[in-house]
Amino acid sequence: MDNREGTWRYPPHIETTVLVAADQLEDATLNIRGGFHRAGFLKYRETRPNYTGPITNSPDIDVPSAFADVDFCSERVSLPVNSDGDVKFEDRSIPLQSYEFDTSVPLAAAMDEAVTVSSTLSRVQETIKLYDEDDDTTKIADVNDRGEVERAVDETPYTGDSNARAAYITLERGQIKFKLEVSIESSTTYDGYARVRIQLLNQGSGTLPRQSYRLHEKAESLFNPFLHFSVDDIEVKFPAQQHADVLKNAINNGDETSRQDREEIEAIYTQTNGTLTRLTQDPSTFVITTYGVFDYLREVPKEAYRIDELTESTDSLRAHLNALNESERAAVSNSDGLLELTHEVLSALPDAFGLEATDTLYAFQWEAIQRRMVILANGEQVTTLLKAPTGAGKTIPFMVNAALTALWKDTRAVLAFPTRLLNEDMSKRVTRFVYALRATLDRSDIDAGVLIGSSDPMYNSLTKPELGEPLAQYDQCPACDTKGSVIAAKPNHRVVGQCTNCSHVIDYVYGPREAISYLPTITVATPDKLWYEATVRGYESQPYGKLPFFGGRFLSCGRCGAAASVMSPYPDQKNVKCPECKHKIPLEEDNYEYSPIGHWVFDEAHGLHGFTGTLLSIFLELPNLLYSKIRGHNYTGGDYLVKPTFETGTATIANEIELLSAVTRTDRSRIEAIPATAEYGDYFKIDTDATRYRVLAILPVGTSNRQSVQRALIATHHAVHEDQAFRDELQAALDAAGRGATVSAYEFLLGYVYKKADGRALRNSISDTSGQRLTSEITPPFLSGNTDSKTMGELFERAQNGELPMLLANLVISLGIDIENLNNMVMLGAPRKMTEQVQTAGRTGRGDTPGHVTMHLLPSNPRDVYLYGNFHRVLGDVEGYYETYPIQPTNAHAAELLMPNLLKAVLAGMSYDDFVLTARRASAALSDTATENQIRYDLLRLLRTDDTPKDLVAEINQTVQNRLRDYEHKWGRIDNTVYLSQWFQDQGNMMYTLRKGSDRHIDIDVEQDTLLSRLDRDYTVTTTN
Known part of the structure; x- marks a missing residue:
């Protein structure tokens, strides 16, 4: 090179x-x-x-x-x-x-x-x-x-x-x-x-x-x-190489094949400066080429029952509980109202998802819903993992089960997605779903919210819309389905969406500033925003406190329904102002309410690896502790008052049980995969005659990759738009495939880049040189996470309508955004993670048209070189072995980083009964031995698990103890008007997001004390050899 x-x-x-x-x-x-x-x-x-x-x-x-x-x-x-x-x-x-x-x-x-x-x-x-x-x-x-x-x-x-x-x-x-x-x-x-x-x-x-x-x-x-x-x-x-073969082997082997075994199997053949392929038509013949081709075949979901069959009556619903055994069916049937609730929620699906009543649920979808019914009937704390290919329809069981859990248990559900694009897309779906639920169940208390950070380009469009302007978060009216008809209106103290066609008012959806106050039934949120609100946000005391969202004590406003925190540094206060409409609410203890989060949804579980997964594991434990503390429940040595359920999905068939156990701190015995790996073939059939999308990987020689991609984009555009001979040849091939696809399905071309600088440079170079090869010059737009929602919506609409021939984008395109006619993609380098690679390439070939993805690998990137040298084993990695190793639920570095955030949150939980969020009060609390021990115990509950090795527990404990002593000393010398949230932020050591590098190792001296002995009694510690 x-x-x-x-x-x-x-x-x-x-x-x-x-x-x-x-x-x-x-x-x-x-x-x-x-x-x-x-x-x-x-x-x-x-x-x-x-x-x-x-x-x-x-x-x-x-x-x-x-x-x-x-x-x-x-x-x-x-x-x-x-x-x-x-x-x-x-x-x-x-x-x-x-x-x-x-x-x-x-x-x-x-x-x-x-x-x-x-x-x-x-x-x-x-x-x-x-x-x-x-x-x-x-x-x-x-x-x-x-x-x-x-x-x-x-x-x-x-x-x-x-x-x-x-x-x-x-x-x-x-x-x-x-x-x-x-x-x-x-x-x-x-x-x-x-x-x-x-x-x-x-x-x-x-x-x-x-x-x-x-x-x-x-x-x-x-x-x-x-x-x-x-x-x-x-x-x-020779090992299996092709998609159908490796998937079949993975299913037959279950979870028995280890990563080491797989590495040894794949070492059977070697390849240098090329890719060796065994021909499927003639297994005795091999070819090594300087490029690699891998076809992902269509995995066709097995169908279950039509929606109208399931919703004909509760008796019909009961008769179709085919995934349950006799005792489970009895538990569901004997749970008064559960069948009726499920019947009503399922009845909302056609309106919510644009389906017909005669459409059919897939077997994995229906089984996931049935398993949730059993979990609710038995009051179990079980985590479910949905295994289904990208685009198979995991959203339906996610939404149905979130609604069932929230409505049956009178709790709230949070659908957490890592990026604003996913949250924006999911919030549109939740809006339609909640509208349909409100109509079907005839309940006006079902609502939705979206919670994203203020640095997000989408934030201002959601929180500060101009009256009369179209609202980008609503692509269509949920009532009349008219597209682009929802504008900003202000019928009362809130700015909400209103349809110009049918006058429907969308006052049941709360934006990022409001959702934290109104405690919606279903909230779509980024983990970073949730972390910020729970551990960083100031103004913890009433009326602006945000802890009610995480189980904190509150009073409901009789005028607008917002939750007003009742935490206050002034014990003699008689009333509290509503944080939204400013209405005065009497402070009456008999009217206190609590609304903990009872259900979490995460998609793409196979992406929860690394240090971010460790931080997420710690954060998910925090609301459980806070709610128990605020309610006065004694959880020392025992369980929390409430533990939520989790549901997540993965696009691989890997055994993610260990990963989910670490992230959610759920015992592996209480994690159910749907379907189980051994049964995957019964739920998804490989269509060996139908390619979903093809990946072509090349390592360009003698030219820069940016120039190689630029030439490829221009040449491809010329071929599919201007070269009639090529178009005729491609159409003949599509006709021979017999899937009804046409050349027009490939006319929209997407260029994928990892770095924004590459996207901007490609845009400029294509604009400068395209006129030399094409009949007219083109300047493709560049889409990134900084693109505002309005522009993004316009670009997607132009692409859908065939008005945009070429678009450049970075990883935002991999995050759950569907463009119906995206079947032709050129990548500048391989995505940095296998998860992103599968998600990005999986944007193509969503209909009957096979997608085509060309990766121009970067010789300067070790991952690209590894992929080139191990092409089939990486592309055929349906079991997820080549992703990062599973996370550890805690470590000393996490304890060091999160200490300020977690301590502030724990002190906030204490402050409902004894306000300790100012410097002097916090110092006094830490100087009290019993209080300091409880605070340390709380922090260690968050920072360790039952399986954390004893020496690591001691190390974390020492970190906590040293930091608490340091804080006690510093805070005792500060004026009592200083709030801890501001002090922590001024010190610059707060974690504002759950994304941070983890290269630093913390060495701490270990010493035993009485608290450590108490922990030893309260926990069963498992050590590793």
């Missing part, structure tokens, strides 16, 4: 090895067909008195304007370049020329020493165009479609004439010496097998002068080398 330019140099060889049965070598023959492409270039030369040779700057001969335009192999190559008013000739590449060979090698001959086959392609230097200035004539050579010169122009009459004035264009190709080598060696790992090594090597020649290094290097290189080989009458040991 050229580190200076970040480009991959021309590889001198490709190589692969495969394992064959050693006792069958004597009679086996290796049949090889190989080849490559050969480069060349055109050079401008002149003959004039006293000079014959190449010319670049300031040519002397005034050639015709069309002379330097050469039609070569159906392409036009132009040499002249205008530079500051002068004509400058540059050497230009020509289309590649293909070369193939075939041979057979008896493997017995290669057992003792390598068998080599060598060949040489001679240097080419032919004149293909000549202009005679004296008689103003042009002579052109005969060049066939393969780029071979059948009759060159004779230039000798001119080179031998000292008075001649002539211009030439010559075709030059370098000499290429290459060698095919086959060798055999014993396998050191697999008894009874030998390793056959096949190598195609460019031995180089150096026959060309180096005036233009890059072009001359190309002219002596092998482009797109390949080896197509088969072995007669011999066993080849």
Whole structure:
């Protein structure tokens, strides 16, 4: 690789090895067909008195304007370049020329020493165009479609004439010496097998002068080398590569195959500078190419029952509980009102999701809903994991189960998604779902909210809309389905959405500023915003306290319904103001209320790895502790008063039980996968005749990846929009597939980048160069997380309507955003995580049209290089082995980072009964031994689990103890008017988000004390060997 330019140099060889049965070598023959492409270039030369040779700057001969335009192999190559008013000739590449060979090698001959086959392609230097200035004539050579010169122009009459004035264009190709080598060696790992090594090597020649290094290097290189080989009458040991095969193996093996075992299995074959593929049509044949192709096949969900069958009556619903055993059906049936509630929630699905009553739920969806009914009937604290491919429809059970849990248990549900795009998309779905629920159940107390941070570009559009302006968060009216009809209106103290078509008022959805006060039935939120509100936000005391959202004590406003916190530093206070409408509410203890979060939903569980997962695990424990503390429940050595349930999903079939156990701190025995891995094939059938999307991975050579992607985007746009021959050929292929797809499904093109700088640079370079290849110049918009909601909605709508031919985007496109006609994607580098890669590529091929994704891998990125070298094992990783290892639910570094946030939250929980959120009061609380012990105990409950090793517990305890002593000392010297939230923020050591690096290791001395002994009694500590 050229580190200076970040480009991959021309590889001198490709190589692969495969394992064959050693006792069958004597009679086996290796049949090889190989080849490559050969480069060349055109050079401008002149003959004039006293000079014959190449010319670049300031040519002397005034050639015709069309002379330097050469039609070569159906392409036009132009040499002249205008530079500051002068004509400058540059050497230009020509289309590649293909070369193939075939041979057979008896493997017995290669057992003792390598068998080599060598060949040489001679240097080419032919004149293909000549202009005679004296008689103003042009002579052109005969060049066939393969780029071979059948009759060159004779230039000798001119080179031998000292008075001649002539211009030439010559075709030059370098000499290429290459060698095919086959060798055999014993396998050191697999008894009874030998390793056959096949190598195609460019031995180089150096026959060309180096005036233009890059072009001359190309002219002596092998482009797109390949080896197509088969072995007669011999066993080849080879792992499953294709999607259907690896998925079948994963299902059959269950969760028995370890990562180490899988690594050993995949080491059976090797590949260098290429990708080895076993042909599905002929398993005895293999091919190694410089690119990799992997087809993700369609996984067709098994259907269960039609919605109208399930909702005909409660008796019909009961009769279709096919996933439950007899005792479970009895539990559901005997839970008074549960069947009726489920019936009503299911009845809302058609209006909520734009379905027909005759549409069918998939088996995994219906089973997930049935399992939730059992969990609610039995009062179980169970976490469910939905395993389904991207786009299979996990949203329906997520929403139904969230509503069932919230309404049956009289609690609230939070759907937490990491980005604002996912939250924006999900909030639109929740709006329609809640509207349908309110109508079906005839209940006006069901509402929804969206909770995102103020730094989010979407925040202002949700919190500060201009009256009469369209509201981007509502793509259509939930009542009449009119698109773009919802505007900002203010019928009372709140600004809400109102439909201009039917006058429907959307006063049951709360924006980011309001949701924290109104405690919606279902809230869509980012984990970062939840963390901020629970542990960073100031003004903890009434009326602006935000802890009621996490289970804190409050009074409901009789005028607007908002929750007013009753925490106050003034014990004699008689009333509290509503945080929203400012109405005075009497402080009457009999009217105190609590509304803890009872259900959490997380999608893409396989993305909860790493340090962020550790922080999330700690945060999810916090509301449980706070609610118990505020309610006065004694949880020392026991359970919290309330523990929520969790539901999550994954697009892999990996065993994520360990991961979810760590994140949610749920015992593995209380985590149910739907479907179980061994039963996955009963719920999703692979359609071997239908590709959902194809991934083509290449490692561009001799050019920067940004330039490679720019050329690919422009060339693809030209092909699908302007090249009728290509369009006809593609349509013929689609017709042969028999899926009803048309060329128009590929006309929208998306360019994916990781860095915003790459997106902006690509946009500019495409705008600058597209006019040279296309009939009209295009400037594709660039979509990133900073794009405002209005612009984003307009871009998506233009793309859906076929009005936007090309769009550039970064990882936001992977985060659950669907563009119906997105089937053609070009990536600048592989996404940084397998999760993101699956999600991004999975945006394509959502309908019956197969998607196509081309990844231009970055040779400077270790992940890209690894993916290229291990293409099939990474792309076929349906079990998630190549993602980051599962998280640890806690560690010392997390304790150090989160200490300020968690301490403030714990002190806030205490402050409902004894206000300790000012510096002096907090110092006094820490100086009391019993109070300080309880605070330490609370912090350790958050920062450790039952399985945390004893030495780590001691380390965390010492960290907590040292920090508490330090705070006690500092706060005792500060004026009592200083609130801790402000003091912590002024110190700059608060964690504002759950995303932070984890490279630092904290070394702390360990000492035992009475609290540690108390913890030892209260917990069963598991140590690891």
